[in-house]
Amino acid sequence: MNEQVKKNIMEYKQKYLQKLTDAQVPEKLEKQLEEMDWSCLELIHRKKQQRGTFAPLQAAELSEIRKKEDLYRETGLKALREGKVGAILLAGGQGTRLGFDKAKGMFNIGVTKTLYIFEQLIKNLMQVKHEAGVWIPLYIMTSEKNDAQTRAFFEEHDFFGYDSSYVKFFVQEMVPAVDFDGNILMESEDSLAMSPNGNGGWFKSMLRAHLDEDIRTRGIEWLNVFAVDNVLQRIADPVFVGATILSGCVCGSKVVRKVSPYERVGAMCLEDGKPSIVEYYELTPEMAEAVNENGSLLYGFGVILNYLFRVDKLMEIVKTNLPMHIVEKKVPYLDESGQLQKPKEPNAYKFETLILDMVYMMDNCLPFEVEREKEFAPVKNALGTDSVESARELLKKNGIAI
Numbered sequence: 001m002n003e004q005v006k007k008n009i010m011e012y013k014q015k016y017l018q019k020l021t022d023a024q025v026p027e028k029l030e031k032q033l034e035e036m037d038w039s040c041l042e043l044i045h046r047k048k049q050q051r052g053t054f055a056p057l058q059a060a061e062l063s064e065i066r067k068k069e070d071l072y073r074e075t076g077l078k079a080l081r082e083g084k085v086g087a088i089l090l091a092g093g094q095g096t097r098l099g100f101d102k103a104k105g106m107f108n109i110g111v112t113k114t115l116y117i118f119e120q121l122i123k124n125l126m127q128v129k130h131e132a133g134v135w136i137p138l139y140i141m142t143s144e145k146n147d148a149q150t151r152a153f154f155e156e157h158d159f160f161g162y163d164s165s166y167v168k169f170f171v172q173e174m175v176p177a178v179d180f181d182g183n184i185l186m187e188s189e190d191s192l193a194m195s196p197n198g199n200g201g202w203f204k205s206m207l208r209a210h211l212d213e214d215i216r217t218r219g220i221e222w223l224n225v226f227a228v229d230n231v232l233q234r235i236a237d238p239v240f241v242g243a244t245i246l247s248g249c250v251c252g253s254k255v256v257r258k259v260s261p262y263e264r265v266g267a268m269c270l271e272d273g274k275p276s277i278v279e280y281y282e283l284t285p286e287m288a289e290a291v292n293e294n295g296s297l298l299y300g301f302g303v304i305l306n307y308l309f310r311v312d313k314l315m316e317i318v319k320t321n322l323p324m325h326i327v328e329k330k331v332p333y334l335d336e337s338g339q340l341q342k343p344k345e346p347n348a349y350k351f352e353t354l355i356l357d358m359v360y361m362m363d364n365c366l367p368f369e370v371e372r373e374k375e376f377a378p379v380k381n382a383l384g385t386d387s388v389e390s391a392r393e394l395l396k397k398n399g400i401a402i
């Protein structure tokens with residue numbers, strides 16, 4: 001181990017690592033210790049991120065969108081046909097809430113037939129391919145944990161009919177998880193318990209994989225980033241693309257109308273004059289319940305993790321660091337007797353950057369309302385809210401055979 005690593009282990013009082021002698025440190029572990037960002041460990045002692053002053057941000061509402069739908073669609077389709085739009089599937093998460101041990105996209109959401117989440121997403125994208133008459137480049141972000149299985153799954157299923165020359169995979173970075181006292185956890189004798197570093201690093205990871213070259217060669221100007229777990233996700237939606245382009249904004253965000261003032265979703269807003277997302281727990285009761293003249297909630301549009309970013313703006317902000325968030329998760333670890341423990345309750349902190357913090361770095365953003373029942377069916381949990389059950393109901397409601 002190099003001197004700096006040894007110093008860090010002492011300084012950060014690492015219970016497990018302090019016991020290791022040089023001879024006991026396998027090469028893989030040594031490399032992880034050298035490459036990790038030790039400053040993360042300070043975060044667990046820090047207070048919550050300071051936020052600025054919030055103000056409402058007017059969304060493009062459904063009624064208004066419908067009036068201009070033809071123009072938006074035409075503009076979006078033109079951009080798609082000119083190859084200016086790419087799609088980014090964020091599939092590096094671990095889906096711990098779902099409790100499925102493979103990549104979430106490999107989950108079979110079907111009931112009487114097999115329908116994988118990845119398959120449904122490709123079907124959704126294929127509709128746009130048919131409408132626009134061109135393939136849309138699709139970049140899939142995986143993590144070291146699920147990269148091999150995700151690639152193999154797509155190969156095995158012949159990319160669900162998508163032209164594989166338009167699909168590229170890239171791998172996100174990992175960070176170590178720590179127990180609630182700040183001790184880095186071990187996953188095995190030769191490895192720290194590493195977790196994907198959140199969905200905020202997607203563009204940096206794309207650049208690390210040299211995909212900027214691909215973006216440039218193809219002439220892509222807009223990237224539509226979306227989550228793996230919303231099976232009703234509309235990808236590269238021409239109306240959304242067109243509306244964002246015509247708005248003159250550098251960013252667009254699909255939003256749904258909140259069902260109640262206190263719904264547990266992040267709402268689009270302005271923070272110190274910049275587009276941002278205010279979490280439900282950050283809203284005071286006055287803010288949560290405030291309405292405008294037509295009686296609708298001022299902070300009434302929740303984000304659904306479907307954003308459109310202009311590439312030149314992404315290039316501009318890529319060097320700026322995103323804030324690091326701490327989340328409590330269930331992380332398997334080696335206990336002091338060397339036994340692998342698989343906790344049933346959260347036992348560790350993971351460090352993540354979040355894509356929603358990228359929105360704040362944009363100069364402006366168009367919140368674009370979509371119909372919740374038609375476009376939002378997240379699969380987060382096995383049962384209950386945002387679950388396999390609720391997503392299946394919504395798929396059926398939308399006439400999709402499962």
Ligand code: UTP
Pocket residue numbers: 090091092093094095096097098104141172196197198199226227228229305352380
């Ligand atoms: P979630 O915030 O739901 O996280 O991800 P998760 O890891 O999938 O699930 P839980 O919280 O452990 O149950 C939202 C989207 O961001 C992606 C996910 O794959 C999903 O599409 N994501 C999340 C990444 O790509 N990388 C990450 O490190 C985290």
